[in-house]
Amino acid sequence: MDLIPILLVLVSAFSSIQAVTPANSKVFREYIGAEGKGVRFADVPINSKVEVHFILSFAIDYTSSSSPSPTNGRFKAYWDEDNLSPSHVSATKALHSNVKVCISLGGDTIRGQYVFFKPRSINSWVSNAISSITKIAREYDLDGIDIDYEHFDADTNTFAECIGRLLSHLKEQKIVSIASIAPYDNDSYGYLIDYVNFQFYAYDKGTTISQFLDHFETQSSNYRGGKVLVSFGTDGSGGLSPENGFFEACSKLRHAKKLHGIFIWSADDSKKAGFPYEKQSQTFLASTK
DSSP states (O other): HHHHHHHHHHHHHHTTTOOOOOOSSSSSEESSSSSOOOOOGSSSSSOTTSSEEEEEEEEBBBOOOOOOOOOOOEEEOOOTTTTSHHHHHOOOOHHHEEEEEEEEEEEETTTTOOOOOOSOOHHHHHHHHHHHHHHHHHHHHHOOEEEEEEEEOHHHHHHHHHHHHHHHHHTTTSSSSSSEEEOOOSOOOOOOSSSOOGGGGGBBOOOOOHHHHHHHHHHHHHHHOOEEEEEEEEESSOOOOGTTTTTHHHHHHTTTTOOOOOOOOOOHHHGTSSHHHHHHHHHHHHHHO
């Protein structure tokens, strides 16, 4: 299924969910826990002058069997719960008032197979999703939800209605205050949510600064001026790397008052090197230059 019409339809579905997060260009976000590398919140550098969002990856509505199957909105935690537990969340927040914790829904694969958005019906999926995510949110003292479905076995209206109803409920009931989306390259779409974690690392390796800035302008236009965050991967993926000018591009965006924040995929991949780019990103965001 083509993602473009799905995401376009969501514009109207989210029209009642106006972003309420205050403007803040010093936002650093990072996905964590997806790869079972034993990474902890305490391992990642946290700069007190930056708003840091850890995004637990992933909550998935699939069974945990050797041959996983969809569970129609009954989400379970599939991140590294041994090292990223509710007690770890509370301890980290107690130490760092600038930290927020979110969960990402969906993801790409589970046990080597694609994770599909596959509801039995709109009402049943929404009911199950509200119940299961509310339980996780309260257990983990969550601040936000990230939508990262990449494979679909449903029509565009069904996806839009399901996600729209879910986010409406979670925000209206103050279960979470932040909503984000994590798309990759498409031609045109828009969102009325807080952050767009655009996967700029999905572009080709060797992306230049000028190409990166062109991509940013394109996606900002697609998202109607929304808060598109710039990004890179520490997993050897593509896009513009820190070595090749990522922070120079960020400086140009900040000078033009277009830098809304930075996110990284992912803490698990950064652990081996000791998180140098997490520190560099937050230091950059905290600076006033």
